[in-house]
Amino acid sequence: MINLNKDWILKKINELKLRPSRGNGQNFLISLDPITAIIAAGAVAAGDRVLEIGPGFGVLTEELLHAGAHVTAIEYDNKIAEYLKKTIPKKYPHEIIEGDVLQIARPEFLEALGAYKVIANIPYHITGDIIRLFVESTYPPTVMCLLIQKEVGERLTAGPPHMNQLALFTQWSADVEYIETISRKQFMPAPEVDSAIIRITPRKDVCATHGVTKSEQQKLFSFIKRGFAHPRKQLANNLGVQKNDVNMSKLFDFSRRAESLSMDEWITLSRSLSE
Numbered sequence: 001m002i003n004l005n006k007d008w009i010l011k012k013i014n015e016l017k018l019r020p021s022r023g024n025g026q027n028f029l030i031s032l033d034p035i036t037a038i039i040a041a042g043a044v045a046a047g048d049r050v051l052e053i054g055p056g057f058g059v060l061t062e063e064l065l066h067a068g069a070h071v072t073a074i075e076y077d078n079k080i081a082e083y084l085k086k087t088i089p090k091k092y093p094h095e096i097i098e099g100d101v102l103q104i105a106r107p108e109f110l111e112a113l114g115a116y117k118v119i120a121n122i123p124y125h126i127t128g129d130i131i132r133l134f135v136e137s138t139y140p141p142t143v144m145c146l147l148i149q150k151e152v153g154e155r156l157t158a159g160p161p162h163m164n165q166l167a168l169f170t171q172w173s174a175d176v177e178y179i180e181t182i183s184r185k186q187f188m189p190a191p192e193v194d195s196a197i198i199r200i201t202p203r204k205d206v207c208a209t210h211g212v213t214k215s216e217q218q219k220l221f222s223f224i225k226r227g228f229a230h231p232r233k234q235l236a237n238n239l240g241v242q243k244n245d246v247n248m249s250k251l252f253d254f255s256r257r258a259e260s261l262s263m264d265e266w267i268t269l270s271r272s273l274s275e
Helices: 006-015 033-041 059-066 078-087 107-113 124-135 150-156 165-173 206-210 214-227 235-239 246-251 263-274
Strands: 049-053 070-075 094-098 117-121 143-149 174-182 195-202
Touching: 033 059, 033 117, 033 143, 033 174, 033 195, 049 059, 059 070, 059 117, 070 078, 078 094, 124 143, 124 150, 124 165, 124 195, 143 150, 143 174, 150 165, 150 174, 150 195, 165 174, 165 206, 165 214, 165 263, 206 214, 214 235, 214 263
Parallel strands: 049 070, 049 117, 070 094, 117 143
Antiparallel strands: 143 195, 174 195
């Protein structure tokens, strides 16, 4: 087991002559506690197939391997990817893939994994892209346990009147749980905000869960995007509804903002305006 602390991380940074990039989300954990917590949240067990995004120096990777998982790790940074290929023990079943997860995790790639989990301390600047990529995939994971910004974690698990578009789409496709808060002091370099572990469990038959057809879902998603086009504006402005339209006023209060609507209200409103 790695004796993880600030000195160990600093040593690795110096060995590889790295300049941790905020743009690439390179904030390295300096404590094993969050790693233990995220593995527990994902209920990682022997024989699990795990996809890890942004493995960094491989601390979470090795803990996953020690738990008996087969790990496929995708690392964007060339120096770190080469380091991992040399240092992760060959006796453990794993692959280190260098590149951009948003380009690599295509349907054919995910299908080849079989049943898999996503367990990762992800680059925060692409949190939304990563979550939507997996929960809306034809081959979603059985569960995602992610370390993300605390504020984003809180919004993902919020309900009306604090919804945003990412939360709405994520909750449409999955159950989302806030597991625990992780202090910014647990990272090097320390980010400006605290973090959180969240667990996302994709649903198997999303349309049936919400009582809609696939055609209705497509129209609904387009409708929601219009509703959130300018989040601070009233729905009347975003949806092009005339404020003096008496019939529309009877149908719904279009002075509301998109963040205040529940999922059922979006479905009802979309159907009503499509008639």
